[in-house]
Amino acid sequence: MKRLLFTFAIACALIPLNAQETLTLSQCLRMGIENNLQLQTRRNDIAKGGHAITENRAKLLPQINAVVSMSDNFNPPVSVTDGSAYGNPYNVTKTLQYNASAGLQLQMPLYNQTLLTALDITKMMDRINRLGYDKARNDLMEQIAKMYYLAQSTAEQIAIVRANITRLEELKNITVAFFDNGMAMEVDVKRVNINLENLQVQRDNAEAMLVQQINMLKYVIDYPVDKDIALTPVDASSVEAVELSGLCESLPELQLLQKQGELSEKQQKMIQQGYLPSLMLTGNFTYSAFTDKFSNWFHSGPSNHWYNSSGLGITLRVPVFDGLEKRSKIRKAKLDAENARLAYDDALKGLRTQYMNATNDLMNSRRNFTKQLDNYRLAEDVYAVTTELYREGIASMTEVLQDEMQMSEAQNNYVTAHYSYRLTALSLLRLTGQLDSLLK
Incomplete structure (x- = not known):
């Protein structure tokens, strides 16, 4: 019996009860592209476009019924003909x-030129569906990356707060020992307890927020809800560089507007061909x-x-006369084509402005991140020195808590600056057409 229990204990130790998978950003992006339900709908639209081309091509082939x-x-009908040749006036x-x-x-x-143009329009609609898929794919990749970066930042913040709690618990033990020996006041113990409780509340809130962010990420990439996942930790030593190659004018959203303008011109042409x-x-x-x-x-x-x-x-x-119906349709189609051209020009100018602002933000965000990282490390060093001085009875509790507060503020600023830089870099990857680099 003892041998059986020992074997069962060894088996339980070797088999993990709840395996946790660590997913990288590229893995999440690939899962999202493959499994996202909205993206699958876009793929179905592309398949429908192929069937629509076949349907319109069939109209040019023989139809046999x-x-x-x-x-x-x-009550049978009758026909009346001239019957004078047979001696009767009517037959x-x-x-x-x-x-x-x-x-x-x-x-x-x-x-039938209208049918030929209709086939060209169907092929153009198929191209528009494919561009719509490319745009939806880029939007999904950007959404997943933002959620991944946010969850990473929250996890980094949790790790920092936990380290602070460990430090503060050590400080609490020292302060309690000082108080027992008459070397510290009771108010010092209360101050440490208040800060410790605040950190624990901050940790609990961040952990609850991280669970929600992970669940949302699972939904977007269509990952099983009942399975736990972890994200790769933030590596502050390596910051992704972005190649500033200028605005990519072949972005799917620009091509989509351009094709919509061409589609309006084709529709106008098809209406004009109704006179042929x-x-x-x-x-x-x-x-x-x-x-x-x-x-x-x-x-x-x-x-x-x-x-x-x-x-x-x-x-x-x-065609001879249609009551001026085609003339009205042609005028509407001309306005649609003009609106499409204006939308393209406006989108192009807007994206150029976004690129210029993102370039400026990238430089500022990187400089801010570097400074905040230095401040964070410096604040930790100052806190460590002040804590050591407190242990030796040289520094006061007020100085320790002030340095602890400054260190917490520097830590939060560092996490926020790192997240801000990543968002700016992500925006530039989209504007320069380099989002696929995240899949590597």
């Missing part, structure tokens, strides 16, 4: 009550039968004989 009909003319012919027909009908456009004539090939191969009694369909005889008729024809359609 099988047609079967049967009629009961319970009245009455149609038989029942008739049926079966055959094939053919239609094929020989020339169209030519269509038609044909039929039909068998018809007529009888005066329904029962005659079920036995052979002269009354249910099937007659063949077939032929080919060409139909020319020339």
